[in-house]
Amino acid sequence: MRRRAAIAEGRLVRLLVLALPYAWLLLFFLLPFLIVAKIALSEPALGIPPYAPILRWTEEKVLTLVLNLGNFATLAEDPFYLDAYLRSIGIAGVSAVLCMLIGYPMAYAIARAPAHRRDLLLMLVILPFWTSFLLRVMAWIGLLGDQGVINGLLLWLGLTREPLRMLYTEGAVYIGIVYCYLPFMVLPLYATLIKIDPVLIEAAADLGARPWRAFLTVTLPLSVPGLAAGGMLVFIPAIGEFVIPELLGGPAAQLVGRVLWVEFFQNRDWPMASALAVVLVLVLVVPIATFQRLSATRGL
Amino acid sequence: MRRRLPWLGLALGAGYAFLYLPIALLVLLSFNDSRMVTRWSGFSVRWYVALWNNESLIEAALLSLRIAATSATGALVLGTLAGFALARLGVFRGRTLFGAMVTAPLVMPEVITGLSLLLLFVALAGLVGWPGERGVTTITLAHITFATAYVAVVVQSRLVDFDDSLEEAAMDLGARPWTVFRTITLPLIAPALASGWLLAFTLSLDDLVIASFTSGPGATTLPMVVFSAMRLGLTPELFALATIIIAVVTVALVVALRLARVASGPSRV
Numbered sequence: 001m002r003r004r005a006a007i008a009e010g011r012l013v014r015l016l017v018l019a020l021p022y023a024w025l026l027l028f029f030l031l032p033f034l035i036v037a038k039i040a041l042s043e044p045a046l047g048i049p050p051y052a053p054i055l056r057w058t059e060e061k062v063l064t065l066v067l068n069l070g071n072f073a074t075l076a077e078d079p080f081y082l083d084a085y086l087r088s089i090g091i092a093g094v095s096a097v098l099c100m101l102i103g104y105p106m107a108y109a110i111a112r113a114p115a116h117r118r119d120l121l122l123m124l125v126i127l128p129f130w131t132s133f134l135l136r137v138m139a140w141i142g143l144l145g146d147q148g149v150i151n152g153l154l155l156w157l158g159l160t161r162e163p164l165r166m167l168y169t170e171g172a173v174y175i176g177i178v179y180c181y182l183p184f185m186v187l188p189l190y191a192t193l194i195k196i197d198p199v200l201i202e203a204a205a206d207l208g209a210r211p212w213r214a215f216l217t218v219t220l221p222l223s224v225p226g227l228a229a230g231g232m233l234v235f236i237p238a239i240g241e242f243v244i245p246e247l248l249g250g251p252a253a254q255l256v257g258r259v260l261w262v263e264f265f266q267n268r269d270w271p272m273a274s275a276l277a278v279v280l281v282l283v284l285v286v287p288i289a290t291f292q293r294l295s296a297t298r299g300l
Numbered sequence: 301m302r303r304r305l306p307w308l309g310l311a312l313g314a315g316y317a318f319l320y321l322p323i324a325l326l327v328l329l330s331f332n333d334s335r336m337v338t339r340w341s342g343f344s345v346r347w348y349v350a351l352w353n354n355e356s357l358i359e360a361a362l363l364s365l366r367i368a369a370t371s372a373t374g375a376l377v378l379g380t381l382a383g384f385a386l387a388r389l390g391v392f393r394g395r396t397l398f399g400a401m402v403t404a405p406l407v408m409p410e411v412i413t414g415l416s417l418l419l420l421f422v423a424l425a426g427l428v429g430w431p432g433e434r435g436v437t438t439i440t441l442a443h444i445t446f447a448t449a450y451v452a453v454v455v456q457s458r459l460v461d462f463d464d465s466l467e468e469a470a471m472d473l474g475a476r477p478w479t480v481f482r483t484i485t486l487p488l489i490a491p492a493l494a495s496g497w498l499l500a501f502t503l504s505l506d507d508l509v510i511a512s513f514t515s516g517p518g519a520t521t522l523p524m525v526v527f528s529a530m531r532l533g534l535t536p537e538l539f540a541l542a543t544i545i546i547a548v549v550t551v552a553l554v555v556a557l558r559l560a561r562v563a564s565g566p567s568r569v
Binding site for chain 1: 305308309311312315316318319320322323325326329336337338377378379381382384385389392394398399400401402403404405406407408409410411412415416417419420422423426441442444445448452453476477502505506508509512513523526527530531534538541542545546549550552553557560561
């Protein structure tokens with residue numbers, strides 16, 4: 001009897017554990033997406049909120065569904081938007097690769113450091129992430145600006161006659177993204193590298209492989225899941241990045257996140273902003289699914 | 301095997317230099333008497349005094365701290381439950397959807413999260429009359445939602461890692477599930493809960509985009525004030541603010557590292 005009661009209690013606990021977060025996420029994560037999709041299909045209107053309902057009563061008292069595909073047509077036709085998507089994907093992709101190139105040696109060095117130092121070295125990678133993101137971006141304005149530290153140094157050394165244009169360029173956007181997202185690359189890479197059994201590399205060495213070859217044939221293939229997870233952690237959020245292109249990028253850096261922000265806050269065109277978000281989610285479905293498979297198999 | 305590779309140390313050093321030089325610059329410039337970033341005109345704490353007297357900034361900081369504390373606590377509860385569900389419940393109906401909803405916010409671009417939550421609040425206000433006015437409440441709800449994902453991942457990985465034989469032993473000795481949870485599981489996952497809460501707190505404190513979408517006229521958070529000040533140009537006051545944040549975080553992390561060392565010291569299996 002007691003056993004049965006315990007099982008019933010276990011079931012109740014399961015239900016309680018699951019119900020609250022499940023209901024919360026359905027309400028605050030899934031439902032909002034459906035609403036975005038709905039509003040992307042409605043027409044902009046003057047008023048509060050600034051869009052027309054898609055279900056309306058006509059004058060003959062008939063409920064009609066008015067779908068407006070105009071926003072998506074504009075997205076497809078106006079090269080400004082297509083350009084914003086392509087440029088965002090390009091910049092996010094290149095930034096992810098740059099993070100790999102900088103982050104891999106760092107993660108590898110930390111994984112090979114003496115065990116008692118690893119915690120501290122990892123902590124040093126994470127620490128900047130805990131401080132204000134905006135203020136760290138601000139530091140780069142001070143470094144890269146026409147009257148910034150780097151130009152001041154170059155002028156003082158006599159290496160240039162007039163300040164180099166570094167701030168408000170695409171290069172500044174890359175620096176900002178790599179700088180802010182680097183920890184997201186180093187952490188998953190470290191987690192996979194530390195799990196690789198050193199015996200495998202010793203075996204490769206015993207069989208006559210030089211260190212480089214052992215690295216290329218053993219370590220690198222085994223760290224691919226970490227590279228992929230880190231790549232997704234940089235690539236996906238960077239595509240929709242708003243703050244970095246806004247503050248470091250100048251008027252030419254029209255990335256999707258910034259375009260969406262302007263449609264929403266300055267043009268008050270909520271349906272257009274929603275259409276931009278819907279297309280962005282569609283672009284990200286495959287990368288997000290990949291990321292989830294990776295985190296499900298590795299437990300992140 | 302453990303041959304020293306000089307270029308590896310060099311790469312690590314260069315990486316840390318890249319991460320820390322901008323931060324060092326912020327700290328240095330916060331004590332500069334001049335407004336110019338390229339001229340050092342003497343040590344001064346005037347920007348700290350100016351910061352202290354900047355009422356709108358202090359007010360925004362207090363509001364942000366309050367939102368961060370509330371939303372971190374909410375995210376801790378929801379994220380712990382979600383982490384448990386993913387680590388312990390095995391296969392259940394709707395698990396794929398649940399897993400997707402828990403991890404997707406980790407990578408979802410902020411503009412999408414912010415826009416979709418705002419539209420939800422607007423739709424809810426139209427349907428049921430709540431929330432009447434957007435502000436602290438709506439920002440807090442939005443922050444709970446995206447921070448839950450981070451807490452869930454931290455708790456889940458801790459639960460997957462740890463040895464559940466202690467719990468089984470307690471169960472075999474007749475302890476009820478709640479007692480097992482309170483006396484065995486909770487103390488074992490306490491460090492994960494602490495770091496999950498701190499992570500959620502930091503994320504909330506740092507968020508500009510989601511708060512901008514979900515806020516109303518009455519609620520201006522610290523990142524919103526900082527962002528609009530930055531658009532007007534660099535102010536050394538903000539360098540002073542950055543320095544204070546860096547100092548607090550450094551002290552907190554050093555303490556956390558010490559505590560982790562003490563906790564996992566000799567008894568680590």
